[in-house]
Amino acid sequence: MHVPVLEVGGSHVTAALVAPGEWEVSVVERAELESQLAAEAVVEQLAAAARKLPLATGLAIALPGPFDFATGVAWYRGQGKFDQLYGFNLGQALSDELGIERLVFVNDAEAFAVGEWTAGEVRGVERCLGVTIGTGIGTAFLADGRVVREGDTVPPGGELYKTTYAGKPLEDSISARAILRAYAEATGAEAPGVKEIADAARTGDTTARTVLLTAFTNLADALRPWVDAFGVTKTVLGGSISGAFDLVDSCFHTPVAATKDTEKSALIGAAAHYLRS
Structure with a gap:
């Protein structure tokens, strides 16, 4: 089973499939992201990248804070990125847009460390x-x-x-x-x-x-x-x-x-x- 993953930064979104065990990564797309647009526009950009992946089992998303990773609510303010998402439930919006139930968010710094512990x-x-x-x-x-x-x-x-x-x-x-x-x-x-x-x-x-x-x-x-x-x-x-x-x-x-x-x-x-x- 491959795990579909989005890695999201202030200016890019990477869509990839990760194979557990060998931990091989297949990048499907790396696209520019205009993170300062309105919330709905950001959602559409992320959804467009996610649609490149098979989403039957759900989706993992690594992104920076401040973000409530349990509820999917964004709390960016004065970050120079995602400022229009303050208080916005990104998890619910993406779930609705993509028609999937399982979305798992993780802090990008924590994802990096866990990745290095797993295979680095x-x-x-x-x-x-x-x-x-x-x-x-x-x-x-x-x-x-x-x-x-x-x-x-x-x-x-x-x-x-x-x-x-x-x-x-x-x-x-x-x-x-x-x-x-x-x-x-x-x-x-x-x-x-x-x-x-x-x-x-x-x-x-x-x-x-x-x-x-x-x-x-x-x-x-x-x-x-x-x-x-x-x-x-x-x-x-x-x-x-x-x-x-x-x-x-x-x-x-x-x-x-x-x-x-x-x-x-x-x-x-x-x-x-x-x-x-």
């Missing part, structure tokens, strides 16, 4: 951590492959972005936008993206390297108390800036690896979560 860099690790970094930061703490969101050993909800660092919201120091801002402040020039900063660092740009080292040192410092409290033995990094990992691996005090494919891991993790649910 932290496969089978008893206590591990997944961290995705893009426009924001996502985290998931796993004990034997299960997400832990409560207790004193993890940040509130298991989500590091809800904490502060150096007296400011964490993402002001650790995110793609924070890195781009720091580089612009240091050089007076704007970089197109973190990849370009990393490329510059590899060719000897000491300012670019310093900016990256500072950001990842901040990340390591912010993670350290939670890594220690939870007993994390290995961390996997994903998201748009994991490609800079080769430049900054020395920043971390416990074993860290970079994912081979953030999207593939999220698809696998969503499928694994669907099968458990």
Whole structure:
């Protein structure tokens, strides 16, 4: 049996089939997504991607928060994506549009971590951590492959972005936008993206390297108390800036690896979560 999965971001939706066991991923479509349109338009875009898949058994959907993953209600506001969905029951709307009863939603950062535990860099690790970094930061703490969101050993909800660092919201120091801002402040020039900063660092740009080292040192410092409290033995990094990992691996005090494919891991993790649910 293949599990049909949508992986949804602010600018794309990927429709894929995941085969349990070997965890092979077959991408059926990767389409652009205009996430700032009205709720009905967003629903139609997601439904169009979902219709490319066989939906007889239902559908797993990995997407970012803030979102009530149990009820399917979106709570995006001021995120630069899905703002028209605030308070909207996306689950019910998609169920009605597609004519299916079983929709299983999962946080994209948690899906990534579960995917990496299932078939990736932290496969089978008893206590591990997944961290995705893009426009924001996502985290998931796993004990034997299960997400832990409560207790004193993890940040509130298991989500590091809800904490502060150096007296400011964490993402002001650790995110793609924070890195781009720091580089612009240091050089007076704007970089197109973190990849370009990393490329510059590899060719000897000491300012670019310093900016990256500072950001990842901040990340390591912010993670350290939670890594220690939870007993994390290995961390996997994903998201748009994991490609800079080769430049900054020395920043971390416990074993860290970079994912081979953030999207593939999220698809696998969503499928694994669907099968458990």
